[in-house]
Amino acid sequence: MAWQPSLFWKVFLTNGVVFVVGTLTLVLSPASVSRQPLLSEVLVLTVGLGLMLLADAVFLRRSLTPVDRVVAQMATVELLKPGHRLAEPSGGPGAQLVRGYNAMLDRLEAERSASNAQALAAQEAERHRIAQELHDQVGQSLTVVLLGLKQVQAQAPPELAEELGLVRESVRAGLDDIRRVARELRPGVLEDLGLHSALAALASDFSAHSGTHVRRTVARGLPALSPQAELVVYRVAQEALTNVARHADAQQVTLSLTRLGDRVVLEVSDDGRGTDGSHPGTGLLGMRERALLVGGEVTVTGGPGLGTTVRLAVPVPS
CATH class of the missing domain: 1.10.287 (Helix Hairpins)
Structure with missing residues (x-):
C-alpha cells in the first residue's frame, strides 16, 4: 500500500x-x-x-x-436533526477528514437510534405492565371496597349513611381516575379501533378533565401507518395535550391529522400563553426522539402570547 x-x-x-x-x-x-x-x-x-x-x-x-x-x-451539529453531512473535497487529507467525520456521524446516529428504540420499547412495555397492574389489582380491589361500602351503607344507621355515601363517591372517583390513567398508559382503543378513534378518545378525555374545548379535524382517506408510527402519533398528541393542560392556560385547542405530500401530519395548536422555544423540555425532546424512530420530525412554533403549535410529520409507507 x-x-x-x-x-x-x-x-x-x-x-x-x-x-x-x-x-x-x-x-x-x-x-x-x-x-x-x-x-x-x-x-x-x-x-x-x-x-x-x-x-x-x-x-x-x-x-x-x-x-x-x-x-x-x-x-x-444536532443528533436530533440527522442527515446533515459535509460535501467531500475531491482529494487530499481534507477529503479523508471529511469522510471520516461523516462516517462518525453515521455511526453516532445509528447507535442513538438503536438505543432510543430499545429505551422506548422498554418504556412501552413498562407502561403496559403498570396499566395491567392498575386494572387487575388496584381496580379490582377498589371495586370490592365499593361493594363492601354499599352493603355497610345499607345496614348503617341514618346518621352514618350520608358519610358512607360520601366515602363511596370518593372511592368511585378514585377508581375512575385509575381507569383513566390505565387507558393513558396502555391505549387499548388504539390497538382495537385504530388511530382515529384513539385520537378522538384522547381529545374527549382531555376536554372532560381540563374543561378546554378540543376541535378535531381528521382528513378522509389517510394512508395506513405502521403500528409503530401510529403509536408515535398517539404519544406525541398525548404529550402535546398534556403540555397544553399544564402550561398553556388555553381556551381552545385544535387537533388535526392530515396528509401533506408523502407525509401524514399531526398538528396540536392552542391559543394559550405560548413559548419562545429557547429551552426545550424533556417532553419535547422525548417527542423528537420518538419521531426519529419512524423517520418523522417534530417542530414547535409560536411565541409569547401567540399560542403554540406542535407539528409531527411522519413519512407515508411506500
Whole structure:
C-alpha cells in the first residue's frame, strides 16, 4: 500500500520545497544582494517572497479549509436533526477528514437510534405492565371496597349513611381516575379501533378533565401507518395535550391529522400563553426522539402570547 503522508508532512514538505527553491534561486541565479541593497534587489526579493507566500497560502487553504468546515459543523451539529453531512473535497487529507467525520456521524446516529428504540420499547412495555397492574389489582380491589361500602351503607344507621355515601363517591372517583390513567398508559382503543378513534378518545378525555374545548379535524382517506408510527402519533398528541393542560392556560385547542405530500401530519395548536422555544423540555425532546424512530420530525412554533403549535410529520409507507 502506497504511503499516504499526513497533513503535517504535506505542509512541512511543501514549505521545505518552497524555501529550497528560493535558496537555489539566490545561489544559482545571477541575482545577488549587496551590502547596501539596491532598489532593484529589494524589488526582486519582495517579488520572490510574495510568490513563496502565495504558493504556501494556496496549498494551505486547499488543505486546511476542510478542517475549518469540520470544526464549524461540530459546533452546530444536532443528533436530533440527522442527515446533515459535509460535501467531500475531491482529494487530499481534507477529503479523508471529511469522510471520516461523516462516517462518525453515521455511526453516532445509528447507535442513538438503536438505543432510543430499545429505551422506548422498554418504556412501552413498562407502561403496559403498570396499566395491567392498575386494572387487575388496584381496580379490582377498589371495586370490592365499593361493594363492601354499599352493603355497610345499607345496614348503617341514618346518621352514618350520608358519610358512607360520601366515602363511596370518593372511592368511585378514585377508581375512575385509575381507569383513566390505565387507558393513558396502555391505549387499548388504539390497538382495537385504530388511530382515529384513539385520537378522538384522547381529545374527549382531555376536554372532560381540563374543561378546554378540543376541535378535531381528521382528513378522509389517510394512508395506513405502521403500528409503530401510529403509536408515535398517539404519544406525541398525548404529550402535546398534556403540555397544553399544564402550561398553556388555553381556551381552545385544535387537533388535526392530515396528509401533506408523502407525509401524514399531526398538528396540536392552542391559543394559550405560548413559548419562545429557547429551552426545550424533556417532553419535547422525548417527542423528537420518538419521531426519529419512524423517520418523522417534530417542530414547535409560536411565541409569547401567540399560542403554540406542535407539528409531527411522519413519512407515508411506500
